[in-house]
Amino acid sequence: MNTMHSGSRREFLRTALTGAAILRTGGGTRLLSAAEPSAAPAKSRVVVARDAQLRGTGSTVDSRRMLSLLDGAMQALFDRDHPIEAWRKLVRPGELVGLKVNTLGGRGISSNLELVEAICERLQEAGINAGNIVVWDRDSDEMEHAGFHVTMGGNRVQCFGTDRVDYEQELVMHGSVGSRLSKILTQRSDVLINVPVLKDHDGAGVTLALKNMYGVIHNPNKYHPDGCNPYIADLNMLAEIRTRMRLTICDATTAMYEGGPAFKPEHSWKENALIVSQDPVALDYTGWQMIERKRAAMGLKTLEAEERAPHYIATAADAEHRLGTNDPKRISTVEI
Amino acid sequence: MFRELQVMEGESADIRGERGLPCCSLDRRSFLKCAVATGAALGLAELAHPAAGIPAGAGQQKQDDSRFTVEAKFYQKLENRKIKCKLCPRECKVGDKERGYCGVRENRGGTYYTLVHSRVCAAHVDPVEKKPLFHYLPGSLAFSLATAGCNVNCKFCQNWDISQVRPEQIPADYAPPQRVAELAKQYSCPTIAYTYSEPVIFAEFLMDVADAGHEAGIRSVAVSNGYMQDEALKAAYGKMDAVKIDLKAFTESYYRDVVTGQLKPVLDSIVTLRKMGKWTEIVYLVVSTLNDSESEFRGLAQWVKTNLGADVPLHFTQFHPEYLLKNLPITPVPTLERAKAIADAEGLHYVYIGNVPGHPAQNTYCPQCRRLLVERVGFTASQMLIQKGSCPYCRHPIPGIWHT
Structure with a gap:
């Protein structure tokens, strides 16, 4: 069974086990709720943070540089001088925090381990007990294949798939499809931090923040017709998701411009970046443009020309959904 | 080996009766007959060998994906x-x-x-009338099985908890084709029925089980939505001895909005089945306000007569609120009777009313002399008078598969 490589795993465990020791109270910092607009009310802020030296001279991501990259992105997003201040605007001690990762692509193209470790570390420093953090996706085996170490119980960061706890029996619905929600979302996550990957998708066009919620429901196959439109937008309208979703940290360290969602090394590239926003629609629009630029650079047709443009993004922004904005004039992109 | 089997009190995804109307609500004789069938299913469970060991409701435990x-x-x-x-x-x-x-x-x-070959999530010994198949071995039992999954998503599905889930999300047993045939024989079932969820999506398993069954002298019937491509239909249902098709409406809009499918391919499938010489019966679940207009009933009856012939049985069955259609009432019996009257008037010979226990339109009458030929109470054939495929009174031929 695959597990996290030894160095990262050790660090991950260290972070988890020492969580209680570095636990701090959050103080009186004002908290952002999911329903509130992002830092700049008039525009949705999307931070694209890059580090060309993220991997040093090797192929794996340097955990210290990742932490620094994450800090820079969070500070830029929340206009704070210190990263912990940014995190304290997001979470409150005592809250249960779920990190919804994406592990469909195995080790090649899943949410980066060093990124997840960095987020867990900062959450704990912001006052979240390690045991109140759960890193999760649909399936524990898939998570292990992606390098995550499945962990349940104890005062350490939890890490497992919905297969370990099942879905709620009750159906929820927005639009035409009813679904059962992961109990990790409903029972283990007061706050949802979305950690998708920047990828091409054969059906939806791209898979980023909004589509990562397909891993929350028991029947994602029923949401794939017609380019996943309007299903992606409908799914993200569910109150159980909307009220918990506070932040998306999209992993663009390794990205894919073609052939997704499964890993195709021939269509991947090292962007060495994070895309961070509280507006998932703006983030998806921004990520889509990055993929289009890469496709153009590689001599590929646009997704529109391939008849798989991500129309779900516009649907998510429309008057019925209002999940965010896809209007570039209303998106403030901050590149650092 | 076969782990303890789930006992389903359901039938095809949109047929209320089997799930909501337990045998004990019927008359005494019917109850006793059904009790025998149910007892067989329970006995089956007791005899079964534990395999995957998946406790229901305790979260998902891993099944050995490779053997399915x-x-x-x-x-x-x-x-x-x-x-x-x-x-x-x-x-x-x-x-x-x-x-x-x-x-x-x-x-x-x-x-x-x-992912569902030999992956049986539900099995039961049912009266064949439960399918419903009324012109097929009346009073016989069918070893009925299902896997997870469905290729449509009917908002009224009675069995959505198995049809609308992924196979790894529900307990299942490894039941290879020969084992299914053995069990059918063991429980005196002359027929294996592929039912409860949607056999289209487990076509490969169905084909292999049908072959194993036929080698053991056991027939096969499919209870299906008919939403299937022509080549697959011919290959898979070519191995069936009878097919019941759920024709869910007679408008494309209903298929689009309520079923998440299309009407035209289903009609094509039914015509193909008839051309293949397969015994075919049609069920139309009547949902108040959605598919219960006179024009639909009449259009349906005319289409059946023109394209399939007057002898194809047509069952109008009662809807009960379930799944995503809980806001609509149970179909009034007069609505079902209106549908039957229209179809009768259009010249169909065998029009039934289903899911209404005790209704006289559950019985089969000779279209020529009008005498009672098969009396049914609930899911049980309590009287069967057809002899050598004909009415014993006037010798009018009655189409169907009447004898093993």
């Missing part, structure tokens, strides 16, 4: 390790590591697999 995984029969390989499924008219284009709409077929590196 067989390359699919009906698909086309595309570039970039994509595939196009050719099983149903949906023609899902599925990328690597993704599944089709049914949720039980997965693309792994450009090869498409069914």
